[in-house]
Amino acid sequence: MRKFKRIATYTFLSIAALVSIFPFLWMLVSMTNKSVDVTKGRLLPGTHLFENFKVLFESVDMLTALVNSTIIAVITTFLTLLIGSLAGYGFEIYRSPGKDRIFNILLLSMMIPFAAIMIPLYRLFGGISSSMPFLGIDTLAAAILPTIITAFFIFFFRQNTKMFAKDLVEAGRIDGLSELGIFFRIYLPTMKTTYAAAAIIAFMNSWNNYLWPLVVLQSPENQTIPLLISNLGAGYSPDYGVIMAAIVIATLPTAIVFFIMQKHFVEGMMGSVKG
Template identity: 50%
Template sequence: MFCGATNPSIDIIRGKLIPGTYLLENLKTLLDNQNLLLALWNSVKNSVIVTVLTLLVCSLAGYGFEIFHDKYKDRLMSVLLIAMMLPFVATIVPLFKMFSKMHLINSTAALILPTISTPFMIMLFRQSARSFPHDIIEASRLEGLGEIRIFFTMFIPVMRSTYGAAATVTFMNAWNSYLWPKIIFQSNDSITMPMLVANLKGGYFVDYGMLMLGVLICTLPTAIIFLALQKSFANGITGAVK
């Protein structure tokens, strides 16, 4: 992919697998034909908002399900786990009709709301909360701390590995999301990087050099996030608590 981004299309078709000197030309062609900066900004903005809200909502839900046990909450958690078996494509039509009636089509809210609370993330935080020392909660309550303050000052710092793993997965999913943004956004001003890359393959001729450069730019943010948080990702997935 990197070598292709530095070569003209004809060399890629011929199978050239060494870096070339055509990177700036491919970048200029990409900037001239596509609104690259707008797509980057939209993807970064949407992914960051989705990641922050998902971590907040799902961690609160997972913490509440585990710390405050109740038979009705356990039944509700079972329903959420069953919902994991339902593919997202099966809910696209009712979601679109619902947001259309709410007049939220082509809005950031329509993109964010279906994704900020997922059964997998709630289950991840609930499982992690099981390893959270309950002695800390009891001691904090004796000191007069409220439940919300215990969550923000005690739970979040201790479970930072879980937050790192959840942030990695959520950001990558939000960044690579294509189908739902393509359906919900009906304006060129809302284009995202996956949508931009898909547009590069349209028409009767494909500039493979420009296409490889677009894919490379689309891949870099998720690769950087994963490399930066890989230790937290490994610890969070295995349930390590420090």
């Protein structure tokens, strides 16, 4: 009975692991094959890798999408971390009943579905398109701006600030540092792991974001990677090898970060339940 249970456990977990990994293996193999071979169900590596990448970068313009996605994700991550950590620190270190009330109100925004604010946001950016063209519809700035301030990151940084030794703030004051100086020179360096976990999540959210860019970015030269993949996938005669190459490029950054910093990655994903 015991032995049977053991075998059942391993069989079950092995199937689960195989099902989880299979789509990854399939996309890696398919990116090296011709489209015809992919539809035939070929599961062995082929020799078409170079051609697929050539098509992807020459006729589909993956490069533009790659550059746009990188610009958006890097700026978004930087600003999200800066604003989120300033606020999380502010709420915890300068705690007051008034701020706690505001904190709770801000947390309510986590319940707001994006679909509900998408239309007013679209109209908001549409309205400023003529007076401020650099910030209107179909600009990278419009794709970035509404995504950089989220209650989740304020909450995340506040929770982690609870573990920050507050004596260090007093020590900084005695040393004559300004309040902002304490934040940048004491808090920021000691909270490196928190920033790392937050950066992973912020980057991933931005890199994979689909609905808002779909709504706000319209011209091909502003296309991001998810938009490009979605367009390729919706085509009537899809070139599977090329699409798989695009999907691998889209997945690579998050997969690499996951394997190098697995601990931070998982920590970041679970951030909201800590404390």
